[in-house]
Amino acid sequence: MDACVKQREYTAKDYKSEVKPIWCPGCGDYSVLAAITRALASMQLAPENVAVVSGIGCSSRIPAYTSVYGFHGVHGRALPVATGLKIARPDLTVLVTGGDGDGFSIGGNHFLHACRRNVDLTYIVMDNQVYGMTKGQASPTTEPDWEGSKLTPDGAGIESFHPLVVALAAGANFVARCSSSDPNNVADIITQAIRHPGFSLVQVLSPCVTFRPEQQEWKHMVRTAVVDVTDDAARAARRLMTDDGFNVGKVLYKGNRPAWQPEPKGAVAVAELEADFAL
Numbered sequence: 001m002d003a004c005v006k007q008r009e010y011t012a013k014d015y016k017s018e019v020k021p022i023w024c025p026g027c028g029d030y031s032v033l034a035a036i037t038r039a040l041a042s043m044q045l046a047p048e049n050v051a052v053v054s055g056i057g058c059s060s061r062i063p064a065y066t067s068v069y070g071f072h073g074v075h076g077r078a079l080p081v082a083t084g085l086k087i088a089r090p091d092l093t094v095l096v097t098g099g100d101g102d103g104f105s106i107g108g109n110h111f112l113h114a115c116r117r118n119v120d121l122t123y124i125v126m127d128n129q130v131y132g133m134t135k136g137q138a139s140p141t142t143e144p145d146w147e148g149s150k151l152t153p154d155g156a157g158i159e160s161f162h163p164l165v166v167a168l169a170a171g172a173n174f175v176a177r178c179s180s181s182d183p184n185n186v187a188d189i190i191t192q193a194i195r196h197p198g199f200s201l202v203q204v205l206s207p208c209v210t211f212r213p214e215q216q217e218w219k220h221m222v223r224t225a226v227v228d229v230t231d232d233a234a235r236a237a238r239r240l241m242t243d244d245g246f247n248v249g250k251v252l253y254k255g256n257r258p259a260w261q262p263e264p265k266g267a268v269a270v271a272e273l274e275a276d277f278a279l
Contacts, residue, residue: 010044012037017067026216028180028206029059029126035186036095036124037066042191050093053082055102058133059126059206062097076107079114079123086119090261093194094120100127104140104161111163115170118198120259124190125163126180126206128215136211148212163203164252165240168233173198173255175236179248180206181219192251197259205248218246225250 015037023029040050050068054060055078063070069092073081082096103111103125114121129146131137137149140161147155164175174196178186186204193200205222207215225247230236236253 010041010046012041015040015047015050015066015068017065019064021061021065023058023061024208024210026207026209027058028128028204028208029062031180031183032059032097032124032126032186032204032206033062033065035180035183035190036062036097038183038187039190039194040068042187043194045093049091050095051082051085051089052095052097053078053085054097055107056133057099057102057131058208059097059099060102076102076105076110078102079107079110079121082121083114083117083119086121087262090120094122095194096121096123098123098125099132099139100125100129100141100161100163101131101139104163108140108161112166112170115167115172115199115201118171118173118257118260120197120199120261122190122193122200122202124193124202124204126204127163128206128208128212129160130208130212132208132211136208162240163201165237167201168237168240168253171199171255171257172201172253173257173259174200174251175253176201176251177203177205177225177245177248179218179222180204181222182249185249189249189251196254198255198257199259205246222246222248224248225252227252229254231256 047068052063053071054063055073056075063072078096082094086094129142131139138152138156144157145155174193176189178189193202207218229251
């Protein structure tokens with residue numbers, strides 16, 4: 001190949017599929033999708049070297065809206081699918097996308113052990129504190145006094161799940177929070193998360209304007225966090241426990257645990273695999 005031939009430069013458009021998003025107008029997930037494609041373009045990753053895995057929910061539609069490899073799994077199971085993929089294909093950049101219901105309710109157990117296992121994945125959670133796809137029920141991160149659901153008209157009455165603190169306690173190697181109202185910042189944080197080894201959690205405040213219209217005010221409530229990144233999990237946890245949830249735009253924790261990647265055992269013939277499952 002001629003050394004003077006310029007390598008193709010990817011743009012954000014190269015990571016978008018021809019499938020048009022069908023989210024509600026004003027949904028924060030549009031910005032997150034844009035941020036993901038910008039992050040991939042900033043890293044100049046070839047689309048065929050990237051995979052996006054998701055579960056079920058509004059935000060979990062993202063694999064269909066991208067041109068990279070995608071897997072739309074069952075409810076709450078995106079992380080084990082992504083873990084298996086990364087272990088089998090460590091050469092791939094693997095992103096996991098989902099929401100607060102999919103990730104922290106039915107997928108909560110997988111979330112804990114994905115943090116603990118510390119495989120090199122980036123988990124982008126679009127948190128709108130509600131089940132949007134199933135018409136507005138309280139989710140694990142919904143505040144206890146929210147009365148907007150017919151299932152819990154007096155509020156859920158239980159404290160909200162705190163994903164960043166739980167992630168720290170369980171062993172996540174990178175923790176950050178940002179807001180969909182600033183897609184350039186989300187893109188920057190996703191880029192940092194991908195580059196940092198191990199399990200990375202990026203919580204994105206992404207309003208549901210249909211079932212939580214009051215969340216449109218989030219863009220006026222969020223503020224840039226004033227703290228610097230730390231590698232001390234206890235220090236990061238103390239900061240988060242005194243936080244109101246609207247300090248965004250910064251990486252809060254970068255750990256130094258090595259990513260877990262088992263040694264490959266070599267190729268196995270298909271016939272040999274079939275024999276293992278024979279009855």
